[in-house]
Amino acid sequence: MSKVLRKQAALDYHSKGRPGKIEVVPTKEAKTQRDLSLAYSPGVAEPCKEIAANKEDVYKYTAKGNLVGVISNGTAVLGLGNIGPEASKPVMEGKGVLFKIFADIDVFDIEINETDPEKFVQIVKALEPTFGGINLEDIKAPECFVIEKALREQLTIPVMHDDQHGTAIISAAALLNALQIQKKRIDKVRFVINGAGAAAMACIQLYVSLGARPENFFVFDINGPLHRGRTDLEDFKKKFANAPADCNLAKALKDADVFVGLSVGNVVTGDMVKSMARNPIVFAMANPDPEISWDEAKGARKDLIMATGRSDYPNQVNNVLGFPYIFRGALDVRARGINEEMKLAAVKALAELAQSPVPDIVNLAYNTKTITFGPEYIIPKPLDPRLLATVAPAVAKAAIDSGLAQQPIHDWEAYKTELNKRLGLDNQVMRALGSKARRDPRRIVFAEADNVKILKAAQIVFDEGIGYPILLGDEAKIRSLAVANGIDIEGLPIFDPRSDAMEESRNKFGELFFKKRGRKGFNYYESKKVMRDRNYFGCMMVETGEADCMISGLSKNYPDTIRPAIQCIGVDEGVNRIAGMYLMLTKKGPIFLADTTVNFHPTAQELAEITLLAAQEVRSFNITPRIALLSYSNFGSSTSDEARLVAEARRIVKAKAPGLIVDGEMQASLAFNNELLKENYPFSELVDKPVNTLIFPNLAAGNTAYNLLKELGAADAIGPILLGLKKPVHILQLGSSVRNIVNMATIAVADAQIKNQQAADEAIRRSPWWKRLKKRES
Numbered sequence: 001m002s003k004v005l006r007k008q009a010a011l012d013y014h015s016k017g018r019p020g021k022i023e024v025v026p027t028k029e030a031k032t033q034r035d036l037s038l039a040y041s042p043g044v045a046e047p048c049k050e051i052a053a054n055k056e057d058v059y060k061y062t063a064k065g066n067l068v069g070v071i072s073n074g075t076a077v078l079g080l081g082n083i084g085p086e087a088s089k090p091v092m093e094g095k096g097v098l099f100k101i102f103a104d105i106d107v108f109d110i111e112i113n114e115t116d117p118e119k120f121v122q123i124v125k126a127l128e129p130t131f132g133g134i135n136l137e138d139i140k141a142p143e144c145f146v147i148e149k150a151l152r153e154q155l156t157i158p159v160m161h162d163d164q165h166g167t168a169i170i171s172a173a174a175l176l177n178a179l180q181i182q183k184k185r186i187d188k189v190r191f192v193i194n195g196a197g198a199a200a201m202a203c204i205q206l207y208v209s210l211g212a213r214p215e216n217f218f219v220f221d222i223n224g225p226l227h228r229g230r231t232d233l234e235d236f237k238k239k240f241a242n243a244p245a246d247c248n249l250a251k252a253l254k255d256a257d258v259f260v261g262l263s264v265g266n267v268v269t270g271d272m273v274k275s276m277a278r279n280p281i282v283f284a285m286a287n288p289d290p291e292i293s294w295d296e297a298k299g300a301r302k303d304l305i306m307a308t309g310r311s312d313y314p315n316q317v318n319n320v321l322g323f324p325y326i327f328r329g330a331l332d333v334r335a336r337g338i339n340e341e342m343k344l345a346a347v348k349a350l351a352e353l354a355q356s357p358v359p360d361i362v363n364l365a366y367n368t369k370t371i372t373f374g375p376e377y378i379i380p381k382p383l384d385p386r387l388l389a390t391v392a393p394a395v396a397k398a399a400i401d402s403g404l405a406q407q408p409i410h411d412w413e414a415y416k417t418e419l420n421k422r423l424g425l426d427n428q429v430m431r432a433l434g435s436k437a438r439r440d441p442r443r444i445v446f447a448e449a450d451n452v453k454i455l456k457a458a459q460i461v462f463d464e465g466i467g468y469p470i471l472l473g474d475e476a477k478i479r480s481l482a483v484a485n486g487i488d489i490e491g492l493p494i495f496d497p498r499s500d501a502m503e504e505s506r507n508k509f510g511e512l513f514f515k516k517r518g519r520k521g522f523n524y525y526e527s528k529k530v531m532r533d534r535n536y537f538g539c540m541m542v543e544t545g546e547a548d549c550m551i552s553g554l555s556k557n558y559p560d561t562i563r564p565a566i567q568c569i570g571v572d573e574g575v576n577r578i579a580g581m582y583l584m585l586t587k588k589g590p591i592f593l594a595d596t597t598v599n600f601h602p603t604a605q606e607l608a609e610i611t612l613l614a615a616q617e618v619r620s621f622n623i624t625p626r627i628a629l630l631s632y633s634n635f636g637s638s639t640s641d642e643a644r645l646v647a648e649a650r651r652i653v654k655a656k657a658p659g660l661i662v663d664g665e666m667q668a669s670l671a672f673n674n675e676l677l678k679e680n681y682p683f684s685e686l687v688d689k690p691v692n693t694l695i696f697p698n699l700a701a702g703n704t705a706y707n708l709l710k711e712l713g714a715a716d717a718i719g720p721i722l723l724g725l726k727k728p729v730h731i732l733q734l735g736s737s738v739r740n741i742v743n744m745a746t747i748a749v750a751d752a753q754i755k756n757q758q759a760a761d762e763a764i765r766r767s768p769w770w771k772r773l774k775k776r777e778s
């Protein structure tokens, strides 16, 4: 993405809808009069009195224990410098988001208009009753040292200045691994450190505690090398004033083993990297622009291990790998602080994790098959879901062993299970699916490209490497929409099915369509004419292999979009119908709902077919389906025709797929209440097998359920995912957001991979060498 577009995308991201990136969400029911009388006056007085009598109970009755204050005065924001507290707020909100998504920690971001360290300390100290921990952020040196020291001494909750210790911990873990790969010893290597601020000084200190020699550091600040002749140096800099007075960065880097940049962007050149010792290590960690770009540094040396703070290159050495998990561990044992033992435990856990085999979900998330420990993987990836259950327990254990914990953990396995539960599956599912799509992007037709949301989605699909968009619609209109909205569609093919230029394609598609539908109501003339309709044209592109999948329906009703798909493409072999399914991303993980879209009053046979189609699609998400067939009756408690139909559907499904985990008829409440199920219906296949797929008895029920869940904010809805078509065409709902459209496109691409895979497999099975293979096997 170009810089200009990235700028606009970032501004749009922050300003669209509710401005900013966070909101407060109640965790208790607050709907009825009773709820309100408990949540607030008079009921709320009871926990107040308990806490007044015993202050510790604040952890029992309030959110304090899981609440971290991310606090800044905006004096050293990323590498942007002293830009003030308001301008620091997007970064602090961002840290809040990362705390939440990676460690389920809630954050209030607090930007304080105060640069005087003493006053700043007084303000933060007064906030102690609110928080379980304090993460100081982007406060410049040397004030940050004074502030952190005073707060650590005066508060009884964990306090950490993330830019110092988070950065030191992550970079130390990366450094240990890089040294191991480069076969160098930490006590022998010579370091050049650019920057002598919060992050740099903490890194140096931690490296020294890991064995580096203080005299082996040449350190630079904005005024040049730290040397003994300088009279302007604060005490914390004097300790490392080892460099010769006439030194500069170029001279210092000659024959140096390790460069660590925690200063500003673009101050190191490729020539400087070339002059370093054999097998050098460069950590250019300034944000957002590193001291030297990945490409320039790697271009200079083949034997280099390179890392930056950025997410778009390998080896992202960024404190995001630390603060969520360090605080998680500290909060969970109610540690009184964060000490050296806890930091070193985090270093060790991170370094070791990078050396252990990477699970599929990480490879999926990063669109690669082979992430393995080595020069381009010295530190775990931020999207590695193992980080939480690895680093947090290590930190918690160190807090217990070093006497800082007030609430020890005894059952470590149970603790790890609880940590994994906190992450939920929902993010992982879309993330993994996105990565799957990116691994083998397919051509995707956007039939309504003269719609600005579709255009924005198409751009994202292209930029994120999910697929290759093909835009259908009036070219002039599409181009002017793109210009007016700053959407980059350069290089994306645009076809207008109504234009003269498309006459040949219309004729070709029309001929084919006539062959399919000539005896089903379309004469020769109509078959060609209907190809002026974008949905027919797009579906024929998919049918003829000129595209792999299609997205449409934002501005038309379902039947008008589904009909062309059925007529042009048709249903899969052995399938008699299509159906629609929604993927609901809920707090309990992903739940699939079908049929939400097509079949009004399915018979038992039809309901069984819908169930089998849904099961097949759920498997394509790498999830084992566990299906409840829903009704208002539980296992024959009603003898109505409707209830019996559902029970009969289950019988048909089991006859066709005995291994499928499916039960019913049952009420939705029973499907999600394992205790009730176990107690009253111990024979059920779903006992101890949490349901993830719901089949509704009719369209009214299915459609109502997903809309209710969505509108009440109980789940994000992705769909409808059309089931049963031979090739993927997916239909958007009216008013879909850009993110919804991108999600649907992702599913369409992933589906296209499966379908084409099947087609390829069939072709192989029909080929002569398949027979030879079989013969050899036997």
Ligand SMILES: NC(=O)C1=CN([C@@H]2O[C@H](COP(=O)(O)OP(=O)(O)OC[C@H]3O[C@@H](n4cnc5c(N)ncnc54)[C@H](OP(=O)(O)O)[C@@H]3O)[C@@H](O)[C@H]2O)C=CC1
Residues within 6 Å of the ligand: 075, 076, 077, 078, 079, 080, 138, 139, 140, 141, 162, 163, 164, 167, 194, 195, 196, 197, 198, 199, 200, 220, 221, 222, 223, 224, 261, 262, 263, 264, 267, 285, 286, 287, 288, 308, 309, 317, 318, 319, 320
């Ligand atoms: N990747 C990561 O995880 C992290 C990266 N960082 C990055 O590190 C950088 C510093 O952050 P932080 O320590 O919090 O900020 P500070 O303001 O505390 O420190 C900045 C340091 O950089 C020095 N400096 C500025 N310009 C130059 C220059 N041209 N040459 C040499 N030194 C220079 C300053 O010198 P002086 O002392 O003379 O003012 C100061 O010592 C930022 O870019 C930040 O984004 C920070 C934390 C984590």
Ligand SMILES: CC(=O)C(=O)O
Residues within 6 Å of the ligand: 077, 078, 079, 138, 162, 163, 286, 287, 309, 318, 319, 320
């Ligand atoms: C990553 C971070 O905290 C910084 O650049 O300041």
Ligand SMILES: [Mg+2]
Residues within 6 Å of the ligand: 078, 137, 138, 162, 163
């Ligand atoms: Mg920072």
